[in-house]
Structures are given as structure tokens and as C-alpha cells.
Amino acid sequence: MSAxxxxxxxxxxxxxxxxxxxxxxxxxxxxxxxxxxxGPILDQISEEYAGKIKVVKLNTDEESAIAxxxxxVSIPTLNIYVNGEVVKTVVGAKPKPALLKELAAFI
Amino acid sequence: xxxxxxxxxxGSGPAGYTAAIYAARAELAPVLYExxxxxxxxxxxxxxxxxxxxxxxxxxxxxxxxxxxxxxxRFGTKIFTDDIVAMDLSGEIKVLTDGSGNTLKSKSVxxxxxxxxxxxxxxxxxxxxxxxxxxxxxxxxxxxxEKVIAVVGGGDSAMEEATFLTRxxxxxxxxxxRDSLRASKIMIERAMSNPKIEFIWNTExxxxxxxxxxxxxxxxxxxxxxxxxxxxxxxxxxxxHLPRSELLIGQIDLDGEGYVKVDxxxxxxxxxxxxxxxxxxDHTYRQAxxxxxxxxxxxxxxxxxxxxx
Numbered sequence: 001m002s003a004x005x006x007x008x009x010x011x012x013x014x015x016x017x018x019x020x021x022x023x024x025x026x027x028x029x030x031x032x033x034x035x036x037x038x039g040p041i042l043d044q045i046s047e048e049y050a051g052k053i054k055v056v057k058l059n060t061d062e063e064s065a066i067a068x069x070x071x072x073v074s075i076p077t078l079n080i081y082v083n084g085e086v087v088k089t090v091v092g093a094k095p096k097p098a099l100l101k102e103l104a105a106f107i
Numbered sequence: 108x109x110x111x112x113x114x115x116x117x118g119s120g121p122a123g124y125t126a127a128i129y130a131a132r133a134e135l136a137p138v139l140y141e142x143x144x145x146x147x148x149x150x151x152x153x154x155x156x157x158x159x160x161x162x163x164x165x166x167x168x169x170x171x172x173x174x175x176x177x178x179x180x181r182f183g184t185k186i187f188t189d190d191i192v193a194m195d196l197s198g199e200i201k202v203l204t205d206g207s208g209n210t211l212k213s214k215s216v217x218x219x220x221x222x223x224x225x226x227x228x229x230x231x232x233x234x235x236x237x238x239x240x241x242x243x244x245x246x247x248x249x250x251x252x253e254k255v256i257a258v259v260g261g262g263d264s265a266m267e268e269a270t271f272l273t274r275x276x277x278x279x280x281x282x283x284x285r286d287s288l289r290a291s292k293i294m295i296e297r298a299m300s301n302p303k304i305e306f307i308w309n310t311e312x313x314x315x316x317x318x319x320x321x322x323x324x325x326x327x328x329x330x331x332x333x334x335x336x337x338x339x340x341x342x343x344x345x346x347x348h349l350p351r352s353e354l355l356i357g358q359i360d361l362d363g364e365g366y367v368k369v370d371x372x373x374x375x376x377x378x379x380x381x382x383x384x385x386x387x388x389d390h391t392y393r394q395a396x397x398x399x400x401x402x403x404x405x406x407x408x409x410x411x412x413x414x415x416x
Contacts (some may be wrong), residue, residue, distance in 0.1 A: 092239025
């Protein structure tokens with residue numbers, strides 16, 4: 001229970017859609033600078049708010065079907081899932097204080 | 108931190124990192140705040156940089172920034188991957204607050220916060236940002252394979268974005284409000300000879316269409332005033348930049364567009380001990396090499412200032 005864990009097509013249903021707590025899915029890719037910049041921030045949030053919100057990462061290069069399913073056309077995009085539905089979307093890399101503001105309702 | 112530093116550099120990129128190299132070699136033990144998500148500046152969002160002197164085969168923007176970063180660390184710069192969120196630059200000792208809540212005190216500050224993308228200014232442009240509206244081709248172009256993309260702008264950035272996007276798009280339309288481009292000749296030639304790029308001249312974008320993603324644009328021909336609607340899958344805006352000077356309003360003299368005013372050809376601002384460099388200051392040239400040059404000047408100006416106190 002620490003840094004954000006990767007999620008794949010195989011585990012998405014179990015880990016994200018069936019989660020009893022809100023899940024933040026970070027859609028990212030290796031070649032995306034801002035994605036790499038926000039990664040460590042999400043790892044911190046994952047640790048600090050463990051139990052309140054689950055933070056996972058989805059590599060859009062490797063799992064493009066899921067990225068297409070959720071209409072991702074810009075990365076990083078953060079989707080927050082509650083009971084299997086996307087309830088909030090945050091597009092673009094933001095500093096930690098700004099991200100915490102966006103997640104306030106869920107943490 | 109209760110110690111008083113000699114110099115804090117706010118911002119990275121070629122200006123900030125070069126200032127740090129010189130300040131560190133002058134044994135000023137600089138502290139540099141590179142930005143929590145913006146570290147490396149504008150060049151992090153480009154691919155090949157062909158015009159930075161010293162690289163006959165070109166260099167990737169992020170690699171160039173990585174090298175500059177390593178170079179300033181080599182001489183002892185302390186780098187924080189965080190933001191400065193508040194500054195009081197009025198006193199002899201400048202007080203800065205970072206994104207983690209820490210306070211820093213410093214005898215001098217070098218401002219190198221660069222610039223942000225200019226938006227057209229349409230409500231729907233903002234609403235659909237990240238859903239088909241983008242300012243960064245290298246970031247988002249990947250998601251528009253075989254799609255029809257519009258690029259707004261007439262400078263080098265627009266030509267670069269448009270050319271890059273042809274790697275993915277089926278067609279790229281460059282929409283420009285005049286009938287000639289201000290881009291460099293080589294970039295114009297590349298764009299014009301690219302079979303996937305077409306130009307729509309004397310036209311401006313007056314609205315972005317689409318419910319939860321971009322489906323088209325409303326255009327106005329500036330010669331005939333005729334309005335039309337056209338289908339597009341994405342809009343990439345490349346119309347220029349605005350200086351990141353929001354934190355300086357009221358304490359540092361800015362010009363009408365928000366650029367920091369400096370004394371003649373120096374990097375001195377109106378506040379003693381505060382120096383500014385790079386795209387935060389430069390309206391005119393805005394190149395990586397001119398930013399690096401001004402970063403060097405800022406460090407030398409700061410060094411002379413500190414020696415005189």
C-alpha cells in the first residue's frame with residue numbers, strides 16, 4: 001500500500017470499477033513529460049490518503065483500448081471513479097496543492 | 108530555513124539553469140526552484156531543437172534541458188522540483204514561499220519563470236481544453252491518428268506543431284488571420300511542401316464546436332466577414348505566449364503585456380537585488396539561446412550586486 005500501482009485491461013474491472021473507495025486513474029505515457037512530472041506527486045497522494053482514495057496508473061500506449069473507451073485525447077488525464085462511474089476528470093499536470101483541491105470531495 | 112541565501116532562482120529552462128551554472132561557479136550556492144510540473148520549461152514540449160548552437164545534429168528539447176540541469180548541479184546548485192507560490196521582493200532580504208509551505212530568505216532573486224501559451228480567448232476553447240483543444244502537439248498529437256486537425260497561428264511554433272502533427276493526422280489545416288506567415292523561411296517551406304498541410308488564410312476562429320469533445324470550428328473570413336462552420340477533430344492553438352508574471356504584479360514593474368521591465372540591456376528590475384531573464388522579459392527574440400544568454404547575464408548582475416553589498 002504505497003505508490004500508485006499500474007492497472008491493465010485485465011485488472012481494471014476488479015481494481016477500479018468494483019472498488020469500494022474512490023479510485024483515481026492516471027492516464028499516462030512514457031514519452032509524456034508532464035505525465036512523468038506529476039507521477040511522483042500522485043505517488044505521494046497515494047501514500048498520504050491510502051484507505052480514502054486509491055491511485056492507479058494506466059499506460060495509454062499499452063492499454064489503448066481502455067484509453068479510447070474513456071475518450072482520453074490528452075495526457076495526463078486523471079479520472080476519478082466512484083462505484084464504477086467517472087465522476088470527475090482533471091486534465092493536465094497540476095501542482096500538488098491544486099490536485100488536492102480537485103480531490104477535496106473524495107479525500 | 109532560517110539562513111539567508113545569496114541567490115534564489117525562480118524558474119528553470121535555459122534561462123534559469125544557465126543562471127544557476129554561473130551563480131554556482133561564482134560560489135553563490137544558488138537555490139533553484141524548477142517547478143513541480145513545469146520543470147525544464149517550454150523546451151520540454153518540443154522534439155528536435157535544431158537551432159541551439161553547439162549541436163550540429165540537433166538535440167531533443169528534454170535532453171538539452173537534462174544536460175543543463177546536470178551542469179548546474181555539477182557546480183553545486185540546490186534544485187527543488189517545486190514552485191514558488193509567493194514572493195515579497197520589496198525588502199533588502201527577499202522572502203519567498205514554496206509550494207510545500209517552506210519560507211526562504213535571500214539577498215537576491217533571479218526571476219526566470221518564462222511564459223505560458225496564449226489562448227484565443229473563447230469560452231468553448233477553455234471548456235474543451237484537453238478534449239480536443241490543445242496547446243501542445245507533442246503532448247496530445249498522438250491521440251488524433253487519422254483525424255483532421257486545425258492549427259491556429261502563423262509563427263514558428265504553429266509551423267512546428269502543424270508539421271509534427273502530420274505524423275498522426277490524416278490532414279492538418281493551418282488557420283491564420285493574415286495571408287503571410289511570420290515563421291522562419293525554413294519552417295514555412297517545410298510546412299508548405301508537406302502534402303498533409305493546407306492553409307486557410309485571412310481567417311480567424313470565432314468558436315469551438317462540440318458537446319463533450321471538439322467536432323468543428325466556427326470561422327470568420329477577415330476579408331469578406333463571411334462566417335462558416337467546418338468539421339475538425341482537434342484544435343491546436345499556437346498563437347504565441349504570455350509572460351508568467353502573475354506573482355510579480357504590484358511589486359515589479361511590468362509592461363502593458365505583463366513582461367518584466369529591465370534596465371537597458373541589463374537584467375536589473377526596479378527592485379534592488381531582483382533580476383529577470385528569459386521569456387519573462389523577452390518579447391522580441393524568445394529563443395533558447397537568447398534565454399540562456401540572459402540567464403548568464405542575470406547571474407553576473409546578481410554577483411556584482413552581492414559583491415557591492
